[in-house]
Amino acid sequence: MKEVAQAAQDSYTRIAATLIRVTGNWTLAEDCAQDALTAALERWPRDGVPDNPGGWLMTVARNRAVDVLRRAAVEETKLREMAMMWEPAPPDDRLRLIFTCCHPALSLEARVALTLRTVAGVPTAGIARAFLVSEATMTRRLTRAKSKIADAGIPYRVPSDLGERLPGVLAVLYLLFTRGYDADGEPAFADEAIRLARMLATLMPNEPEVPALLALFLLQHSRRNARRDAAGDPITLDRQDRSLWDRAAIAEAVEILGRTPVEGPYAIQAHIAACHAGDETNWRSAAEWYDQLARVQPTPVVELNRAVAHGYAHGPAAGLALLASVNGAPEGYMLAVEADLRERAGEKAHASDLFRRAAAAVPDGPERRALLKRV
Structure with missing residues (x-):
């Protein structure tokens, strides 16, 4: 029932948080919150959706916790605290x-x-x-x-x-x-991460990296419908059908970035993701943002992606020059990046061999199949 699903999204965390604070019992809190959702699935189709779904769920969960605690002969002071718990958690x-x-x-x-x-x-x-x-x-x-x-x-x-x-x-x-x-993840977890980031941004409006992380998630997830072919294999960014991207999510992310100062790595990554959000990628801007990210977060993966960005912004030779200084990145990704740069430089045979070696260096699955298609 969609009303229960929506109420769960809106209220579950509040209910669990309140019950944990009052009872100090994590398992009890989770069980009672879940019991309330089960009760809603049983009663709402028959009795109708209440005017305040979240308040209804809180009341049912609270009453369930009171019953359990009473049966367990918990001290009266704890019961009194539970009885006073009428409002959702602050x-x-x-x-x-x-x-x-x-x-x-x-x-x-x-x-x-x-x-x-x-x-x-x-x-x-x-x-x-x-x-x-x-x-x-x-x-x-x-x-x-x-x-x-x-x-x-x-x-x-x-x-x-x-x-x-x-x-x-x-x-x-x-x-x-x-x-x-x-590629092999649980898609619903990305939606949950976005929901939690949105909640955290509401609760912590003065922490710039929080809305920046939300913007990054929205920009990345906006491409979810274009990232796989019919066989479920990854499609590289330059080959994706951009008409399938979620423009509403992109617009929201861009609006967030417009009012959020750049104070950390998530904001920089979000600005990099925004460079891809138009009808074509602004690779020069992406390369500049990667230069900044490499100063803040000089990891092998960042350096590898920086080489890619410079390769597209300033030509394959520029990318290969940066790639030569990267140490510690996963072998399969190193080979795949070099293969892509060699292919765009016209070195087809060399690129084909590198794609084959890259495929052998990654686990069997969608990524390997995608690399073998490039061969």
């Missing part, structure tokens, strides 16, 4: 939940999984598929992560060292997005 509760799930004491994998389960409400089975493990294994990992939060006394609050902790939160959202955006 924004700070959602921030507390996000920063707790993304605490640096947890492994990066645990942070992503816990964010998916508790903040986004993704079923454990779906998370398990994304991590290529069984549902039972993922359940154990989530349980260990919650236990570590309790045992280590990780505080359920927005940290005072926000400048130090926020990049870690954004990195979790970025990894979540890529798990949905990659």
